[in-house]
Amino acid sequence: MAAIVTAEGLCKSFARRGSTSPPVLDGLDLELEEGAVLALLGPNGAGKTTTVRILSTLLRPDAGRATVAGFDVVRDAHRVREIISLTGQQVAVDARQTGAENLTMMGHLAHLSRQVVRGRVAELLAAFDLADAAGRRVDTYSGGMRRRLDLAAGLLTRPRVMFLDEPTTGLDPRSRQALWDVVRGVVEEGTSVFLTTQYLEEADRLAQRVALVDGGRVAAEGTPAQLKRQVGEAGVEFTFADPAAAARVAPTLTGSVDGVRVRVATDGSVAHVRAVLSAVEAAGAVPEHWEVRAPTLDDVFLTLTGQVRQDRPARPAEVAA
Numbered sequence: 220m221a222a223i224v225t226a227e228g229l230c231k232s233f234a235r236r237g238s239t240s241p242p243v244l245d246g247l248d249l250e251l252e253e254g255a256v257l258a259l260l261g262p263n264g265a266g267k268t269t270t271v272r273i274l275s276t277l278l279r280p281d282a283g284r285a286t287v288a289g290f291d292v293v294r295d296a297h298r299v300r301e302i303i304s305l306t307g308q309q310v311a312v313d314a315r316q317t318g319a320e321n322l323t324m325m326g327h328l329a330h331l332s333r334q335v336v337r338g339r340v341a342e343l344l345a346a347f348d349l350a351d352a353a354g355r356r357v358d359t360y361s362g363g364m365r366r367r368l369d370l371a372a373g374l375l376t377r378p379r380v381m382f383l384d385e386p387t388t389g390l391d392p393r394s395r396q397a398l399w400d401v402v403r404g405v406v407e408e409g410t411s412v413f414l415t416t417q418y419l420e421e422a423d424r425l426a427q428r429v430a431l432v433d434g435g436r437v438a439a440e441g442t443p444a445q446l447k448r449q450v451g452e453a454g455v456e457f458t459f460a461d462p463a464a465a466a467r468v469a470p471t472l473t474g475s476v477d478g479v480r481v482r483v484a485t486d487g488s489v490a491h492v493r494a495v496l497s498a499v500e501a502a503g504a505v506p507e508h509w510e511v512r513a514p515t516l517d518d519v520f521l522t523l524t525g526q527v528r529q530d531r532p533a534r535p536a537e538v539a540a
């Protein structure tokens with residue numbers, strides 16, 4: 220597969236009261252394959268929006284080079300703009316107009332013919348489940364509806380590459396799910412998607428490849444599964460009421476003990492998990508809780524960047540029944 224977006228050695232600093240800030244981007248390299256989704260994952264302030272702004276021609280890099288469909292984002296900016304769309308964190312629609320009016324206006328701004336605009340607006344309103352709300356002013360929409368309208372606006376011209384900057388930040392879980400479905404549909408239609416997110420789960424669900432950005436560079440890159448593998452294997456984890464119970468099972472298992480917790484590495488097969496559970500039972504110890512825990516992207520984040528995410532605790536990817 221050919222790369223449709225490339226970045227090589229991107230650097231960017233911002234002037235701050237006469238002096239220059241430490242680099243926000245410090246040699247960032249990445250590639251998005253045509254027809255795929257790449258998630259740029261990083262905490263607040265990691266430089267995700269700056270990267271998107273450079274790739275979508277809104278900002279010039281200080282150094283390095285980026286291309287979209289072979290066009291240089293600085294030299295051939297106008298060619299790049301013809302084939303991309305950008306949906307940012309701020310909803311860009313006019314709240315005083317209806318959903319249909321917003322899309323129609325944007326279609327005209329994009330120089331589409333009246334007839335094409337009419338057809339495309341109806342198609343998008345239906346696809347994004349906004350047909351019933353099409354005649355309502357946007358200030359009566361929910362956050363999720365606004366975000367869907369924003370995405371629909373980005374698709375009026377059938378872009379080859381869609382940049383989505385934290386598209387689900389601030390949405391409730393249901394709206395987030397709905398938006399993921401929309402993004403999957405867009406990709407099925409052949410659009411390549413460059414996504415930034417703070418949500419590890421979002422990257423895991425949507426992207427074929429994930430680039431973890433830290434310190435202005437890509438700290439790790441790969442499929443979600445590859446990144447998880449870098450962190451280690453799955454484990455059966457037990458929590459006991461007291462350390463004595465944990466110590467009692469320890470000799471019968473090859474695992475690690477940490478106070479009341481015992482962790483045994485597993486390949487996740489039913490046979491192995493059953494054998495581990497039998498050994499615990501045979502030792503006469505009754506755990507308060509147990510689970511099979513696969514490495515999550517939260518673990519990847521912690522291992523590869525040394526940072527813990529602040530907004531929610533890490534949670535198990537799989538909980539055994």
Ligand SMILES: Nc1ncnc2c1ncn2[C@@H]1O[C@H](COP(=O)(O)OP(=O)(O)OP(=O)(O)O)[C@@H](O)[C@H]1O
Pocket residue numbers: 233234243261262263264265266267268269270417
């Ligand atoms: N125009 C600007 N002038 C000065 N500093 C800027 C400018 N744009 C971004 N920055 C700084 O660059 C850093 C990276 O910002 P950026 O918005 O790219 O991060 P981000 O990863 O998208 O973060 P978030 O998840 O919070 O949106 C921040 O410290 C920000 O304050």
